[in-house]
Amino acid sequence: xxxxxxxxKDFSALVGRFNADDxxxxxxxxxxxxxxxxxxxxxxxxxxxxxxxxxxxxALAKALAGAAPALAAFTVADTAxxxxxxxxLLAALLFAAIGGATAMVLPGSR
Amino acid sequence: xxLSDVDLVTLAKAARDSAAFGELVRRHQAPxxxxxxxxxxxxxxxxxxxxxxxxxxxxxLDGFRGGASYRSWLFAIAIREAAMARRKxxxxxxxxxxxxxxxxxxxxxxxxxxxxxxxxxxxxxxAVLLCDAAGFSHAEAATAIGAPLGxxxxxxxxxxxxxxxxxxxxxxxxxx
Numbered sequence: 001x002x003x004x005x006x007x008x009k010d011f012s013a014l015v016g017r018f019n020a021d022d023x024x025x026x027x028x029x030x031x032x033x034x035x036x037x038x039x040x041x042x043x044x045x046x047x048x049x050x051x052x053x054x055x056x057x058x059a060l061a062k063a064l065a066g067a068a069p070a071l072a073a074f075t076v077a078d079t080a081x082x083x084x085x086x087x088x089l090l091a092a093l094l095f096a097a098i099g100g101a102t103a104m105v106l107p108g109s110r
Numbered sequence: 111x112x113l114s115d116v117d118l119v120t121l122a123k124a125a126r127d128s129a130a131f132g133e134l135v136r137r138h139q140a141p142x143x144x145x146x147x148x149x150x151x152x153x154x155x156x157x158x159x160x161x162x163x164x165x166x167x168x169x170x171l172d173g174f175r176g177g178a179s180y181r182s183w184l185f186a187i188a189i190r191e192a193a194m195a196r197r198k199x200x201x202x203x204x205x206x207x208x209x210x211x212x213x214x215x216x217x218x219x220x221x222x223x224x225x226x227x228x229x230x231x232x233x234x235x236x237a238v239l240l241c242d243a244a245g246f247s248h249a250e251a252a253t254a255i256g257a258p259l260g261x262x263x264x265x266x267x268x269x270x271x272x273x274x275x276x277x278x279x280x281x282x283x284x285x286x
Contacts, residue, residue, distance in 0.1 A: 006223055023161075028128070
């Protein structure tokens with residue numbers, strides 16, 4: 001028997017044995033268990049952040065109205081369909097931008 | 111119809127499809143672990159390294175560009191992991207000694223061949239295991255080891271020569 005044959009025979013025996021154990025199940029559990037945990041943590045942090053942001057929404061809208069009255073009263077698209085960018089809308093846009101930026105840097109986002 | 115590795119990688123990348131990556135793991139885990147067992151001589155370490163390599167492959171799927179085969183990319187990660195573990199654990203000579211001591215048990219793997227393998231350098235052992243045991247082409251082995259093709263061919267030839275010489279001398283000793 002050549003060395004190549006000996007190595008091949010040994011390797012095939014090992015592969016057969018390893019295909020029959022529960023390595024794959026253990027690995028997949030570890031892999032997706034970590035992913036699920038990360039998802040739960042990110043979800044919990046997101047919910048807490050959203051709650052804090054919501055509690056400050058009114059204050060932020062007021063601050064925007066005071067700081068930039070011209071911007072807050074700006075009319076978007078002065079046509080048949082137009083609306084004014086009130087302070088509440090500006091605050092909502094600001095929160096949306098922050099949320100979007102956070103989603104872009106989250107691990108696993110692409 | 112069975113999907114190719116590249117198709118499965120594309121699926122796993124596009125939607126983090128766990129079934130697709132699971133199939134890739136199922137296809138390659140056994141050869142990877144067999145290779146690492148014969149490379150390190152330590153069953154538990156081989157399984158740990160295989161697990162780390164597969165997890166890193168999952169997290170770094172975007173880094174697989176398809177220029178080489180998936181298995182050579184995966185084995186390259188595993189070989190890097192093994193090298194890091196070796197650097198952390200102990201210097202090279204004792205790693206080879208430990209291989210000689212512990213590589214035999216799992217199958218009816220020839221004790222002489224095990225000892226002869228342990229005497230090879232890590233690069234020679236990797237190259238001969240990939241090409242002669244795992245069925246890699248020289249080009250795939252070169253990608254996995256991260257060495258030029260010519261160098262890998264030299265490693266394989268030198269390893270075969272050393273193994274043959276070691277086994278011949280073992281046989282002579284046994285006869286005498």
